[in-house]
Amino acid sequence: GGGGGGGGGGGGGGGGGGGGGGGGGGGGGGGGGGGGGGGGGGGGGGGGGRSLLLLDCRPHELFESSHIETAINLAIPGLMLRRLKKGNLPIRSIIPNHEDKERFVKRCKADTVLLYDEATADWQDSGAATSVLGLLLQKLRDDGCKAYYLKGGFNKFQTEYSEHCETNLDSSSPSNSPPASVLGLGGLRISSDCSDGESDREPSSATESDGSPIPNNQPAFPVQILPYLYLGCAKDSTNLDVLGKYGIKYILNVTPNLPNMFEHDGEFKYKQIPISDHWSQNLSQFFPEAIAFIDEARSKKCGILVHCLAGISRSVTVTVAYLMQKLNLSLNDAYDFVKRKKSNISPNFNFMGQLLDFERTLGLNSPCDNRSPSEQLYFTTPTNHNLFQLNTLEST
Incomplete structure (x- = not known):
């Protein structure tokens, strides 16, 4: 041999x-069976x-x-x-x-x-x-x-x-595009003030927290996360051609004031979660009803669009929470899963803290959440009296 x-x-x-x-x-083999082995x-x-x-x-x-x-x-x-x-x-x-x-x-x-x-x-x-x-x-x-x-x-x-x-000739990630950092907590926007990261203005005038226009590198159409689950922005929710193309009949609107454009047409079922993209907002309280709404769409064999304004923070947070609960994924894995489909996601820092809490509630283990006391993360969490307490998120 x-x-x-x-x-x-x-x-x-x-x-x-x-x-x-x-x-x-490894030779062995008495007798030379001839290099034929190589043909393996x-x-x-x-x-x-x-x-x-x-x-x-x-x-x-x-x-x-x-x-x-x-x-x-x-x-x-x-x-x-x-x-x-x-x-x-x-x-x-x-x-x-x-x-x-x-x-x-x-x-x-x-x-x-x-x-x-x-x-x-x-x-x-x-x-x-x-x-x-x-x-x-x-x-x-x-x-x-x-x-x-x-x-x-x-x-x-x-x-x-x-x-x-x-x-894969149909790869949706062309090789000349910058590679996405897989789990990037590095992709988060951490604002120096208390302004909204995605202010709920008309899509044409929306800006990020630093006042610059929303990045134009986001996908032109909603991104398919699962066969029935699509992640997008406000513009996607108003495009009948796009909704029809992907079989979307359910729309989860994660904003306080953007309109449900076709609510009275009888063609679509809406749920609205009135949350701004702001560090004071408690989005996690809506996770159960959001997850149930997405599951309802799945059971009806309909597509569902989850959107906020820009499709990078609030809607992403809800989508990640859904994947964590339904697919039993850790926060790292769920975030990574979405990031690979849509490279420009960027939930605000406090929403990430709420997802970490949600991970602990679900009893999931994140490979990155093994911090020593000196490496603890801190997030402010709203209280019932509109005050804010500092919470330590320790590894479980």
């Missing part, structure tokens, strides 16, 4: 660059009885656009990098897809693990801590995995073995 590693020009074979050594000729295509040749487990370390948008077949995407939120460096974050916790997570846990010790990014060339292990790929490589090796990286990265592999790459 010698030399199997060299063979296998397939997806795994490409890994030969980094993983060849890993193969080592993707993983077989990778190394003496081991198959390859491929980890794609590129941003999710690039992975969705094209990746090596069977690869698992490891797009690490910037928020988690520090914890990963400290060694107190298991790699499995940053794999968003449940099936991929199970596959990783089952195979990471038995298989040869091959990591790749966009275009890694030679670098020394001493420089591992300076790159995400190097950090993951070191972490995997520390955990007892047989891990290597693919020299030349995805670019080189795609050039030489394009037949072993899966390409």
Whole structure:
């Protein structure tokens, strides 16, 4: 069986660059069965009885656009990098897809693990801590995995073995758009005053809290979060063509004063949540009825549009809460799920605090919510007397 590693020009074979050594000729095998073993295509040749487990370390948008077949995407939120460096974050916790997570846990010790990014060339292990790929490589090796990286990265592999790459020509995230930070609490708007982040004016004149126009990089149409659930802005809620195109018959209006445009036509069912995008507002009190309304639309096999003014704060908060409860997702995972569909989301800081409280109420565990006392987050919460108390959000 010698030399199997060299063979296998397939997806795994490409890994030969980094993983060849890993193969080592498990040799064994008396008698030479001829390098035929190499023919094992993707993983077989990778190394003496081991198959390859491929980890794609590129941003999710690039992975969705094209990746090596069977690869698992490891797009690490910037928020988690520090914890990963400290060694107190298991790699499995940053794999968003449940099936991929199970596959990783089952195979990471038995298989040869091959990591790749966009275009890694030679670098020394001493420089591992300076790159995400190097950090993951070191972490995997520390955990007892047989891990290597693919020299030349995805670019080189795609050039030489394009037949072993899966390409999504209909990807909604073009490769030339800036990659979204996966869980970004970094995407939050934290205003220095108490003004609304999304003041409920006419859509044409709406401004952000700093007075600049609402970003024009938001999608032209509502974004499909689930087969029946759409997230959008005020403009979407007034466009009959858009509503008809997506089969939307339910509309959840998360503003205090924007009109329910077709309320009296009999075609649509509305619910209005009278909340401004302001740090003093308690949106979480409306989570149960909002979630029930979305579920009603699902049970009727109708599409539902959840909108506020700009579609980036209040409606996002409600949508994330729905995913947390109905799909049993942590706040991190639910936020990540929405962020991948709609990159410009930005709930205000206090709404995020309410979602953290909601996560604790649901008994969900967020991989990022393991703070030491010195790293506690604080949010102001409205009281019954229009006063505000300072609450500490500690990890459960």
